[in-house]
Amino acid sequence: MSKAKMAILTDSSSYIPESVTKGLDIAVMPLWLIWGEDHLQDGIDIQPEAFYQRLKQSSTLPTSSQPSVKEFELFYRQVAEKADQIVSVLVSSKISGTIASAQAAAKELGDKDIRIVDSLNCSMGLGFAVLAAARAASAGKPVDEVVAAAQDVSDKVHFLFVVDTLEYLHKGGRISGGKRLMGTALKIKPILQFEEGEIRPLSQARTKKKAIAKVLEIIEERLDGKNMVEVAVVDVDSAAEGDSVADQVKECFGMDFVHRAVVSPVVGTHVGPGTIGIAFYTD
Numbered sequence: 001m002s003k004a005k006m007a008i009l010t011d012s013s014s015y016i017p018e019s020v021t022k023g024l025d026i027a028v029m030p031l032w033l034i035w036g037e038d039h040l041q042d043g044i045d046i047q048p049e050a051f052y053q054r055l056k057q058s059s060t061l062p063t064s065s066q067p068s069v070k071e072f073e074l075f076y077r078q079v080a081e082k083a084d085q086i087v088s089v090l091v092s093s094k095i096s097g098t099i100a101s102a103q104a105a106a107k108e109l110g111d112k113d114i115r116i117v118d119s120l121n122c123s124m125g126l127g128f129a130v131l132a133a134a135r136a137a138s139a140g141k142p143v144d145e146v147v148a149a150a151q152d153v154s155d156k157v158h159f160l161f162v163v164d165t166l167e168y169l170h171k172g173g174r175i176s177g178g179k180r181l182m183g184t185a186l187k188i189k190p191i192l193q194f195e196e197g198e199i200r201p202l203s204q205a206r207t208k209k210k211a212i213a214k215v216l217e218i219i220e221e222r223l224d225g226k227n228m229v230e231v232a233v234v235d236v237d238s239a240a241e242g243d244s245v246a247d248q249v250k251e252c253f254g255m256d257f258v259h260r261a262v263v264s265p266v267v268g269t270h271v272g273p274g275t276i277g278i279a280f281y282t283d
Contacts, residue, residue: 006143007083008134009075011067011098012042013091015234015264016127024134027079029072031091031098031266035062042266051265052237052273061168064266066098072105076114085113085143089130089150092120094197115143117150120197124232124261124279125159156281158222159194160202162211164238164274166190191215208274212245215278216252223253223282231280232259237273245276 009027010016016026030041033051035058040046042064055061067075079086088106093099099118106114117133119126133150141149166188189211191203202218205211231249235242239262246258263275 005083005140006085006087006137006146007079008130008137008146009079009086009088010126010130011090013096013098013122013264013267014089014127014130015043015123015261015267016130017259017261020131020259021134024131024138026130026134027075029067029075029098031067031096031264032065033062033265033269034065036060038062040265042264046265048237048262048265048268052268055269056273062265062269064096064269066096066101069101069104069108072101073108076105076109076112080109080112085115087115087117087133087137087143087146087150089117089119089126089133089154091122091126092194092197093118094120095122095199113143115147117147117154118197119150119154121154121157121159121194121279123159123234123263123267123277124259125157125194127232127261128157128230128279128281129154153281157279158219158281159277159279160215160218161192161234161271161275161277162208162215163190163192163271164208164236164276165272168270168272191218208276212248212276216248219278219280220252226282228253228255228280229283230259231255231278232261234261234263234277234279236263236268236271236275238276241274242276245278249278 012030030044033040091098119129129150132153133146136146136149189205193202233242233246249258
C-alpha cells in the first residue's frame with residue numbers, strides 16, 4: 001500500500017464535529033482525565049454526555065493531563081506508517097503540556113518529517129486551524145503551505161465564551177472561594193477569551209442573556225467591517241441554548257451556516273455545564 005503524502009494530527013481538545021471532518025484525514029491524539037482511580041482517555045473511554053452527567057453528581061473534579069512523550073512517539077510511529085509527513089496542530093502550550101510532549105517525541109523520531117503548530121487556543125479555536133491544515137493537505141499543498149494555513153487561521157481566530165457558573169472555576173482552583181461567593185450572590189456571568197494562548201477575563205454581565213448579547217457586540221466591534229469566514233458555537237451540556245445562540249449569530253452577522261460543536265470533557269471540566277462559546281475568524 002502506497003503512503004499518503006501527509007497526515008494531519010490534533011488532540012482531543014479540538015473536538016471538531018464529525019460532519020465537518022468527512023473526507024479529511026485527521027488523526028486525533030486523546031488527552032487524559034484522571035478521576036479518582038479512573039484514568040480515562042478523552043473521547044474514547046468517556047464521551048461528553050456521560051462525562052457531564054457524572055460531573056454534575058460528583059463532589060470532586062477530575063484533573064486533566066497531556067499524553068506522555070512515549071505515547072506521542074508511539075502515535076507518531078503509527079501515523080507515519082501511512083504518511084511521509086505529519087503536521088500536528090495542537091492545544092495552546094500556555095494551558096497544556098501537550099505541545100512539549102509532542103516536541104520531545106518528534107525529537108526522538110528525528111528521521112520523521114514532523115511539524116508542530118501551537119494554535120494558542122483550544123476547542124473550535126483550535127479546530128478551525130486544524131481544518132485549515134487538513135483542507136490544504138487535501139488540496140495537495142506542500143507541507144510548508146499546510147503549516148502556514150494552520151498558522152494563519154491561528155493568528156486570526158477569536159474564541160470568546162460565557163461561563164454559566166463560577167463553581168467549576170473555583171473547584172479547579174482558578175478563582176478564590178470569596179470571588180465565587182460574591183459572583184454567585186451578584187449572579188455575575190464572566191465573559192472570557194483566549195488571548196496570547198491564555199484564558200483571560202474580558203468582561204462580565206449580570207445575566208446569561210446579557211452576557212451573550214455583550215459577546216455579540218464585542219464580535220461586531222472586532223469584525224470592523226471584515227467578513228466572517230467561519231464561525232462555530234460550542235456548548236457544554238447545553239444544546240438548546242447553543243442552538244439559540246447559533247441562530248442569533250446567523251441573524252446578527254448574515255451567516256448561512258454556523259458550526260455547532262460540544263466541548264470535550266478535558267476542556268469542560270474547567271468551565272462547567274452551561275458554558276457557551278463562539279469561535280470565529282475573518283478574511
